[in-house]
Amino acid sequence: MLDVEILLISGSFLLIACVLMSKLTGRVGIPTLLVFIGVGMLAGSEGIGGILFDDHSLAQTIGIISLVLILFSGGLDTEWKRIKPYIPHGLSLATFGVLITCGLVGVFGKYALNFSWLEALLLGAIVSSTDAAAVFTVLRARGLSFTTGLREVLELESGSNDPMAVFLTLLFIQLLGAKDLSYPALFASFFLQMGIGFIVGAGVGRWLRVLLNKVRLEFEGLYPVLTISFALLTYAITQRLGGNGFLAVYIAALILGRSTFIHKKSLILFHDSIAWLMQILMFLALGLLVYPSDLVNVTSDGVILAIFMLLIARPVAVFVTMAPTSFNWREKMMISWMGLRGAVPIVLCTYALSAEASKSGLIFNIVFFVVLVSTLVQGFTLKPLASLLKVAVEVKKKIRFPFEYVSGSEMQDELKEIEIPRDSIVVGKAIAELNLPQKLLIVLLRRGEDVFAPRGSTVFQPLDSLLILAETVEYDFLINLVTQISQEESIALKATEPVHGEVEL
Missing domain, CATH: 3.30.70.1450 (Regulator of K+ conductance, C-terminal domain)
Incomplete structure (x- = not known):
């Protein structure tokens, strides 16, 4: 059994390495998720660390908890007034965009990778979710932001497309394991899951706001404990009720974030820190889980799939779903190029691995390779492309005043x-x-x-x-x-x- 001291030393060094390396690589525009995954791979069984980690169920648990807290932080920090005009755009990308991407990748997997239809569609479902957090990290490092609307649409898409990707992934895992499932029942199940997720999330968000303002805890340090507990509880209860827990958590945080409650600013900062910690832990675990030697065997498949997604699947999904909007072709092209794949596709792979779905091991390696390639390519080309398309603006450095403030529960200032x-x-x-x-x-x-x-x-x-x-x-x-x-x-x-x-x- 590993000594506690050795475990703490190893874990601390990995966290410190991730934090310091993110600062160094951020200056050259490399997304931080690559840093975290890279550190995990170096610490793995085939790296210099030699740490053996092959527990798919544990990796899946870490991934779920991490995503819950990351989604809660994202929803809490989202400005409702800013995103409200773009809700239809973001939701269309988060639903129809995911479906189109899944279908196109499914066709590609069937005819280019020789997968069965269900295996190919499972691959499509897993890679259909985007991660805009990596994009914004690169943009902040380069001192860039977008013209009005682009950032809002991408924030909404990245925060709300995970439930759809999770549903499709679990759907195709079920279809691979059973032949007598009712398609009408599955169709009804989708709306049931999303409906329960929305109702529970909306209820928790409203009730938590009242609780935070009325409970009057004696110690301020207990407020973050309360919000973390409710984030995890919201996911668990929603899942038990047959709903989509990820959607419920995001909706709850979004509703809570648009209201005024005690210690709001400090809680937002706290959850932002927790979200970063969860990202590091999640990417480290996923980096430890992969064997670099296995990636060599899927290099050709991973490269052609990454190219297909960058140049065909993602642009088609964006241009079709955004056709009724007022965004011009430059803005749509930028949204297309910002569809980075991050942690969620790799976490979804652990669902397939835990269920021992057909070709789940091969799918995991292909998806892992696609995430690395697409993030690296898009991360380095975002700034020149944004400048070329004339959709980027310079970010003015924020002023930092020498104190902090939070309004009381009865104050609207x-x-x-x-x-x-x-x-x-x-x-x-x-x-x-x-x-x-x-x-x-x-x-x-x-x-x-x-x-x-x-x-x-x-x-x-x-x-x-x-x-x-x-x-x-x-x-x-x-x-x-x-x-x-x-x-x-x-x-x-x-x-x-x-x-x-x-x-x-």
């Missing part, structure tokens, strides 16, 4: 940042001259490298950054005021995200 345009009518005027609402508080003002608390006599200058505490009405008033121009030229106002963290008032 938020802490936000506003930058004053060069030609705003408030430039050259003192705060006392503006007759601002009494409930609006300018907490801090940043001017260049200086940060200070403004007074009534403080005169605004161009590009001053204001940290304000206000409710929506007062915030909108200030937005309208500072965006008014002193001459005919129009200058855009930049209102950034609420500041993360907390401070007691």
